Amino acid sequence: MSYQIGEKVATREAYGKALVEFGADENIIVLDADLSKSTKTDGFKKAYPERFINSGIAEGNMMATAAGLASCGKTVFASSFAMFAAGRAFEQIRNSIGYPHLNVKIGATHAGISVGEDGATHQCLEDIGIMRTIPGMIVLNPADATESRLAVKAAIDYKGPVYLRFGRLAVPTIFDHSYQFEIGKGVELVSGNDVTLIGTGLMVPAVLEAGKILAEQGISARVINMASIKPIDREIIVKAAEETGAIVTAEEHNIIGGLGSAVAEVLCETVPVPMLRVGTEDVFGKSGKPNVLLEMYGLDAKNIVEKAKAAIALKKA
């Protein structure tokens, strides 16, 4: 299974297809909470009906059931919207999955403001923050279909809890079949010396675009894709701080608790350099077309360019 560069595919689509592709393993069980058509686990349901379990609209119960299955040796994927997985079922994930470090993968779709028309109740902008505070939890936020597929495979190969964050909106494929994904590793996509732009999820195309705009203006921006938010790649962050002296993070998440916070934590403890965060600025979302909302909340290349210039200006003369 491979995706063509430029092809627009929602990461939830790639998640569903990857479950089918890697789902022949009899040990893999998929649970969903009445959202299989939206989370795209319905493909797995069709391919392996005997290993698909609908828990009904009861996410807390689904997560603890997943824990029980995992305790019997199963590799379990439990899916819902990010809001109801990380949000509603936080405590079940923390106590029944995280504490005993069970082999459950939380496949959370419809993360972020690009959910669009459903509005604030369904636009989860807190999940990265919530999930990465759970000891031992891996948090992955892939940028496109290619990376989503590889993240699912990596999650299956890893024994322990993993939170996988996917989006509803179709996004351009930016990586081809040669792309390598590794838990705990960031990937430098563009080299540069003046500033580093670190993006995650659907903000990766936006940081790439911002990098181009900056280049046209004579500013050399390094661009990094950080799909693995926990563990985070400290080495690539430290190197970027040392070599470019200014950092901007971009995520479809509250600026509190997510990628920006994770990067700031590393910088503060190693090479403190000016950094600015692009994300929703501690506000709830609202209903609207995804692309209109992304622009309205500053989740676009234009804002990243401004933040990059501001970060450069903050460098000590």
Next chain:
Amino acid sequence: MNAEQVKELKVHATNVRKMALEAVYSAGAGHPGGSLSVADILTYLYQKEMRVNPKDAKNLDRDRLVLSKGHCSPALYGALAEAGFLPKEDIKTFRHADSYLQGHPDMKGVNGVDMSTGSLGQGISAANGMALAAKMDKKDYRVYAILGDGEIEEGQVWEAAMFAAHYKLDNLTAFLDFNGLQIDGDVTEVMNPTPIDKKFEAFNWHVILIDAHDFNQIEAAVEEAKTIKGKPTLILAKSIKGKGVSYMENQAGWHGAAPNQEQYEQAVSELDRYLAELEVR
């Protein structure tokens, strides 16, 4: 069960009660009331019923037990120690910072603990997952879950009850330790969960009512549950909170309080007297 077998179980259960109290007394904290009420059920399951082996506690074909009311860990640790899963001398390290015996059961750290529990309402869901795994793998092990009566005020219990019936988990037997008291008082006054039997029946469970302290009734109910096909069984076990220690019986105040030295010594002497009576009979 003949009288001799019942007597043996009573001796084991009394040892479990003594260890549960030793744990709470040594820690200066813990939950004696519900530990004493559930001691007979745990004793029966580990001594007589469950297919488990202390030397191979992670065997994939074993029966499983989830103490959904995880705060009654002193009784679980006592029952496990009595069944050879952990050294009895470790009981007194309960809740100490250098011990593996956590305040609530930790499956990573304690031989024989099948699920980490403590946050109410979650254990029954995990038990569902185990029962479902048995069905998928066509294995014949059984899964036991133990709920508290206050615990069923948690909405997740009813999500799990719906799930177990929907997936026809007839390999799941849940006990409900119905001692009638929770931290803030009588369960019917705090948030009345009754009629419990009719609620579970309405959720398509098979329900059996027993006296939680009568081993013959426990045995009959466990055996009956095995004959029920296509639905899970709830054994609604009427119990006495603090059972076996005169001043703790039916006192909500002993839900989560440790006895002082004098109280502890009195409790031990009462249980020792009972053991002596059992030997004389």
